[in-house]
Amino acid sequence: MALLQISEPGMSAAPHQHKLAVGIDLGTTNSLVATVRSAMSTVLQDDHGHALLPSVVRYAPDGAVIVGHEAQAQQSNDPTNTISSAKRFMGRSINDITDRAHIPYRFVSASHDQNSKALQIETRAGLKSPVEISAEILKSLKIRAEKSLGGELVGAVITVPAYFDDAQRQATKDAARLAGLNVLRLLNEPTAAAVAYGLDNAAEGNFVIYDLGGGTFDVSILHLSKGVFEVLATNGDSALGGDDFDHRIYCWVLDTVRETNKEFAPLTESDTRLLLTKSRQAKEWLTENFEAQILCRLSNGILVDVTLSAEKFVEITQHLVIKTLSPTRKAMRDASLSIEDINGVVLVGGATRMPHIRRAVEDYFQQEPLTNLDPDKVVALGAAIQANILAGNKNDDELLLLDVTPLSLGLETMGGLVEKVIHRNSTLPIARAQEFTTYKDGQTAMSIHVLQGERELVSDCRSLARFTLRGIPPMAAGAARIRVTFTVDADGLLSVSAREQSTGVEARIEVKPSYGLTEDEITSMLKASFSSAEEDKKARMLAEARVSAGAIINSVNLALQADGHLISAAEQEAIQHEIKRLETITQADDATAINQAVDALNTATEAFAAARMNASVSSALSGKAINSLEV
Amino acid sequence: MSNNQADYFQLFNLPEQYAIDVKLLEANFRKIQSASHPDRFVNAPASEKLASMQQATLSNEAYGTLKNPARRAKYLLERRGIDAVADTNTALPMDFLMQQMEWREQLDDAKQAKDIESLERLYLQLRAEAKAMEANLGELFDVTKDDVAATELTRKLIFIDKVCADIQQAIEYLD
Numbered sequence: 001m002a003l004l005q006i007s008e009p010g011m012s013a014a015p016h017q018h019k020l021a022v023g024i025d026l027g028t029t030n031s032l033v034a035t036v037r038s039a040m041s042t043v044l045q046d047d048h049g050h051a052l053l054p055s056v057v058r059y060a061p062d063g064a065v066i067v068g069h070e071a072q073a074q075q076s077n078d079p080t081n082t083i084s085s086a087k088r089f090m091g092r093s094i095n096d097i098t099d100r101a102h103i104p105y106r107f108v109s110a111s112h113d114q115n116s117k118a119l120q121i122e123t124r125a126g127l128k129s130p131v132e133i134s135a136e137i138l139k140s141l142k143i144r145a146e147k148s149l150g151g152e153l154v155g156a157v158i159t160v161p162a163y164f165d166d167a168q169r170q171a172t173k174d175a176a177r178l179a180g181l182n183v184l185r186l187l188n189e190p191t192a193a194a195v196a197y198g199l200d201n202a203a204e205g206n207f208v209i210y211d212l213g214g215g216t217f218d219v220s221i222l223h224l225s226k227g228v229f230e231v232l233a234t235n236g237d238s239a240l241g242g243d244d245f246d247h248r249i250y251c252w253v254l255d256t257v258r259e260t261n262k263e264f265a266p267l268t269e270s271d272t273r274l275l276l277t278k279s280r281q282a283k284e285w286l287t288e289n290f291e292a293q294i295l296c297r298l299s300n301g302i303l304v305d306v307t308l309s310a311e312k313f314v315e316i317t318q319h320l321v322i323k324t325l326s327p328t329r330k331a332m333r334d335a336s337l338s339i340e341d342i343n344g345v346v347l348v349g350g351a352t353r354m355p356h357i358r359r360a361v362e363d364y365f366q367q368e369p370l371t372n373l374d375p376d377k378v379v380a381l382g383a384a385i386q387a388n389i390l391a392g393n394k395n396d397d398e399l400l401l402l403d404v405t406p407l408s409l410g411l412e413t414m415g416g417l418v419e420k421v422i423h424r425n426s427t428l429p430i431a432r433a434q435e436f437t438t439y440k441d442g443q444t445a446m447s448i449h450v451l452q453g454e455r456e457l458v459s460d461c462r463s464l465a466r467f468t469l470r471g472i473p474p475m476a477a478g479a480a481r482i483r484v485t486f487t488v489d490a491d492g493l494l495s496v497s498a499r500e501q502s503t504g505v506e507a508r509i510e511v512k513p514s515y516g517l518t519e520d521e522i523t524s525m526l527k528a529s530f531s532s533a534e535e536d537k538k539a540r541m542l543a544e545a546r547v548s549a550g551a552i553i554n555s556v557n558l559a560l561q562a563d564g565h566l567i568s569a570a571e572q573e574a575i576q577h578e579i580k581r582l583e584t585i586t587q588a589d590d591a592t593a594i595n596q597a598v599d600a601l602n603t604a605t606e607a608f609a610a611a612r613m614n615a616s617v618s619s620a621l622s623g624k625a626i627n628s629l630e631v
Numbered sequence: 632m633s634n635n636q637a638d639y640f641q642l643f644n645l646p647e648q649y650a651i652d653v654k655l656l657e658a659n660f661r662k663i664q665s666a667s668h669p670d671r672f673v674n675a676p677a678s679e680k681l682a683s684m685q686q687a688t689l690s691n692e693a694y695g696t697l698k699n700p701a702r703r704a705k706y707l708l709e710r711r712g713i714d715a716v717a718d719t720n721t722a723l724p725m726d727f728l729m730q731q732m733e734w735r736e737q738l739d740d741a742k743q744a745k746d747i748e749s750l751e752r753l754y755l756q757l758r759a760e761a762k763a764m765e766a767n768l769g770e771l772f773d774v775t776k777d778d779v780a781a782t783e784l785t786r787k788l789i790f791i792d793k794v795c796a797d798i799q800q801a802i803e804y805l806d
Contacts (some may be wrong), residue, residue: 155673184673228661326806333799390673400665427691429669429684454803489684490669552676559679602677609682613667617686620666621644621659 019154021184021391022145023192023383026134026158026172028087028241029214029350031055032377033141034384035149036393041196041381044148052376053144055214057136058082059125067140079104079273081123085243086137088215089130090175091167093117102247104269118171131175132525138179155184157387159379161216162188163236163327163406165452166464166494173491178525184390186491189213190220191231191403192382193348197373198224199385199399205343206232206335210361210369211379212324212351215241219328221335221342227398233334233425234406235327240320242283242351248316249279249308253294256306264302271298278304286310287353314356321360328364334425345369350376403428405488409464412449414439416458421486424454428492433485442474446482450496469498473505538591545594549586552598553579556605559612566611578604639693639706649707649772651697660694700765701792704785707772715785727787734794742801750805754798761791 022044025032030052034043043051050069058071059081066074075082083105089097094109097119106122120127138158145153158181160172169186176183190209197203203224211218218236222229253275258264267275274296282292291309298304332338345361347369352358361369373381386401388394404427410420413436422432438446446469453461472480481502487495556579564572582597640647643659665671667686672679696702705715734757741749764784771781 185670225661228665329806330803333802386670390670392674400661400668401670402664402668427695429688430691431688454800487688490687551674555676555679599677605676605678606681609676609678610685612679613682613686616666617642617663620662 019391019393020145020149020151021155021157021384021387021393022141022149022153023157023187023380023385023387024138024141024159024181025189025192025380025383026087026137026160026175027055027213027379028085028216028243029055030376031137031141032380033145034377034380035145036384036388041384041388043377043380044145046144053137053141054084055087055137056082056084057086057133059123059128061124063125065125065136067136076270076274076277079269080106081125082273083121083123083128083133085215086130086133088239088243089119089121090134091165091169091171092119092130094119099247102250102272104272131171132178134172134175135178138176138181142179142181153181154391155182155387157185157187157192157383157390158183159187159189159192159383160492161211161213161236161238162190162218162220162231162234162403163216163238164492165238165407165462166409166492167462168238169492173493174522177522183491184387186493187383187386187401188218188220188231188234188403188406188492189216189379190218190234190348191222191229191401192380192386193346193373193378194220194222194224194229194382195385195399195401196378196382197346197370198222198229200373203344206337206341208328208331208342208345208365209348210324210328210345210352211236211348212357213241213349214351215239215243217241217324217327219324219331221331221337228400228402230402231404231425231427232337233331234404235331235334236406237323237327240323242280242349244320245283245317245351245354246276246279248320249282249294249313250275252308252312252316253279253304253306257302257304261302268299271300274298275304282308283313283354286313287355310355318356321356324357325360325364339364339366342367346373346378347371348375348378403490403492405430405492407452407462408454409486409488409494410451410461411436411484412451412458417456418451418453418458418461421484422488426488429487429489431485431487433483436482436484437478438472438475438480438482439477441477443477443480444472444474445470446472446498448484448496448498450486450494464494465496467496467498469500471505472500473503475502541591542589542594545591545598546586549582549594549598552601553582556601559605559608563608563612563615566615567608571608575601575604575608637689637693638710639697642690642693643697645697647707647710649704650769651703653698656694656697660690663690700761700768701785701788704768704772704781704788708778708782708785711778713778713782715782716789723783723786723790727790731790731794738794738798738801742805745805747802747805750798750802754795754802757791757795757798761788761795764788764791 022033022035032043032051032053034041045051046053053068054072056068056071056075058066058074058078060066071082075084094107097107100107108120108122108127118129120129142153156176158172158176160169173183173186190211193209193211194207205224207222207224209220209222216236216238217240218234220234221232223232278294278296282294285292291307293307295305342365345365345367347361352375358369389399404425405422406424408420408424409422410418413419421434422430447466448469449466450464451458451461452464455461469482479502480500482498483501484496484498556575560572560575578601582601585593585597643656645651645656664687667683667690669680669683669687672683696706708715734753737753741753764787768781768784771777771784
């Protein structure tokens, strides 16, 4: 969606006007929104002074959608219509949720689209996808921010676990679009935390961000130097978090109760939710206490009254703590660093408050972890700083984030093997091409199966998408040259295209993971959410088209003034011609025609943009770099 | 991407030779990324976004190539029209092939025995081996300018890198 900044016709917005942009930490357990105000990154609170919004969505009997504390309070009463931890299900199929027996939701495999493997949850408001549920949380934060800042947002940076795969990232971006947010960037949570921490402490050197959230674990190793945040390696487990510790307590409670109650009946959904809530409270209590009492009455009348000691808690969860160390070691190996090279370890995520997590991290890195920032807020604070820069409020040439792709990307080849095209921990953006050939004589189509993961076998990797390249001219086996190009952009999102090149015949296709929503689904969901009439929608589209036309004309004119000398007079004239055309078309009321003319102007300026890029790179390198060459 | 034609050395203002000033490479990489990264073009027209994406992608690829000793050697040879990993380029001395088989056997044995410590030891040994080769490559490329010898040594270095990657992977599976 275009940015809705509408000024009077013929007038462009004041260049130094502060644009409203936010950073959103869309968490498994809690979500937050932050913004930069008076050069300070601050978390925005709701009317009751809460910074944290529980990531809980309830579909109420009266049709209302309730988000946050109020929804959380109803979780035990209305478990199947009150969804928490939706983030765990983003970009996932029903088979990925191995512990679903212990989750009080009615999971359904999406049946509307044969190619889609995404799961849905049955609620009284109908089938809801994790994307739609997450969109409700984002909407609530958007409203909070607009109320608090007093205006419409130009955009948001949304954080995702660094170890999220392509399907999970795509799902997050879809949720933001459904919520009506313009996504400036998807930012990895540990990188966001590093920005908040690093800028606050003027940190330089190698830093480890150990981020154990409600449902995900990330570990990133960054090199910080003069405002450049370079991710050296990242690793993690996108299905490991504080929730799992709650779950261990829950299982322990059940086992303990069964010892005395042999005929303990199966739990109702309400009982499960109640016990999970009690387990979470016990976990939090044990951070500062030696024992926690779990006391509640189940629906069948049985009274649960057990006491969990801190010692026992450590015993039943130590394997989870150990589970975080393997990704940590992997990241250290990938970064080619040893413990002595680490200047600091930053703890992020509420789950890192558990004392035995802190001990384990301290033992491994042989230094006390840094905890001077609130582990719940640091991600949102960093995201807000990045959002402020991306929105153009601060021309901060000093801050640069260089992130990596967490998992290798590849294609299925003969024998069910995966050929890696892009290796994990490659700096983004990245494009890599690889050539493949046909297996049989006269083969005219090729099935391309895109996979993500580190293992050699297709069956051990995550299948992202399948598509067929057709129209290959019949040739002898091995004669065709199919060039498959993988591109991962700065959001960490993948697109794949394939092309037969030996004969010049081109067939090209862009893929979207089979767990995401299709373009049509998003459009129809957006349409349904607009209460406005058809007329209003048209007016809105026209207004948006005019805004983007005005913006591009303005920016091309400025570019021509500054750098017109980089191209020939004829090239300048061709661009001027397209500008004139767009200006004329903008007068009429045809949004489609305006958008087409915008595209035409963009195409006409491609060579100019490339020339400007070269000039800007040369000027960035001039001076010091050339001097040192002459020495 | 047809980046094969781009001159990575020129991009970073570095002389085209094996020995490089890594600090200068890093500094210039950051300068180029500061000027071209997509984060700088979030609100720019599509044509500028495209130029940014292409430039940032090229500099990432170029940086990765020049920073890694084996990839840098392979790239230098490519610039001279020599494909170090071509199928026709199979000549490697017998003693190196024997040595390589020995490393592979050690790797397999340690894998079978699930012996991470041995794997780590073998890894360090190979890295030391590679380090010595890199010093020699500088001599062959920049001083004696012996492309034939440089090609052979580059092939050895690529083999060692491959074994190292396999060791890393074995450690990862066992860990």
